[in-house]
Amino acid sequence: MIKGFIFDLDGVLTDTAEYHYQAWKRMANKLGIPLDREMNEQLKGISRMDSLERILAIGNQTEKYSVEEKEQLANEKNEDYKKLILSVTPNDLLPGIADLLADLKKENIRLALASASKNGPVIMEKLGIADLFDTVVDPASLANGKPDPEIFIKGAEQLQLKTEECVGVEDAQAGIESINAAGIFSVGVGTKEMMKNADYAVSDTSELKLSDILKKATN
Ligand code: G6P
Numbered sequence: 001m002i003k004g005f006i007f008d009l010d011g012v013l014t015d016t017a018e019y020h021y022q023a024w025k026r027m028a029n030k031l032g033i034p035l036d037r038e039m040n041e042q043l044k045g046i047s048r049m050d051s052l053e054r055i056l057a058i059g060n061q062t063e064k065y066s067v068e069e070k071e072q073l074a075n076e077k078n079e080d081y082k083k084l085i086l087s088v089t090p091n092d093l094l095p096g097i098a099d100l101l102a103d104l105k106k107e108n109i110r111l112a113l114a115s116a117s118k119n120g121p122v123i124m125e126k127l128g129i130a131d132l133f134d135t136v137v138d139p140a141s142l143a144n145g146k147p148d149p150e151i152f153i154k155g156a157e158q159l160q161l162k163t164e165e166c167v168g169v170e171d172a173q174a175g176i177e178s179i180n181a182a183g184i185f186s187v188g189v190g191t192k193e194m195m196k197n198a199d200y201a202v203s204d205t206s207e208l209k210l211s212d213i214l215k216k217a218t219n
């Protein structure tokens with residue numbers, strides 16, 4: 001029986017995935033590195049420093065900067081990103097998410113957040129959904145980021161549930177891999193091609209219906 005849902009944030013609950021892309025694109029362009037939406041798919045779900053490393057690798061610039069310089073670049077991107085999220089309000093919940101969360105609460109299903117973002121708690125407050133969640137996995141506590149299963153295993157532990165009692169929802173390929181490796185039923189939001197490893201995939205958050213997900217997860 002499904003007793004818990006573990007959500008990714010950026011690109012699932014709200015469209016901040018787009019803001020991450022815009023901020024990284026600005027940084028990449030400044031460094032003379034091309035970054036397009038296709039490359040950006042590989043950055044989704046990946047921590048700030050690992051994202052920077054991937055961008056530098058695209059430009060063959062991995063060796064160009066010291067650790068301190070890399071920290072400064074990542075910090076600069078984050079300051080840019082923080083400006084973009086200043087205007088986030090409850091209206092920025094993606095289509096269908098408010099209803100899905102309300103349905104989950106009605107069924108007494110426990111909720112956890114499993115986002116790699118250190119900005120996650122602030123965004124949850126701005127979206128007005130922080131109080132709906134029972135627990136948030138602290139990304140700073142992780143030894144390994146997505147696609148490693150650690151973050152979703154911790155989410156289930158923090159909910160005091162077995163992984164087979166949980167559903168995980170993601171928009172990133174690395175995130176789906178993480179959920180699958182944790183032994184959790186994976187729900188993907190995105191194109192069929194991108195979400196081909198998800199146990200159940202929808203193209204848009206408006207299609208995330210609790211009854212459909214529970215039917216698929218308990219089949
Ligand atoms: C999420 C996003 C990534 C982002 C990461 C770290 O996983 O999908 O695009 O890089 O969080 O976010 P942060 O806000 O800590 O830089």
Ligand code: MG
Nearest residue numbers: 008010011171
């Ligand atoms: Mg995401």
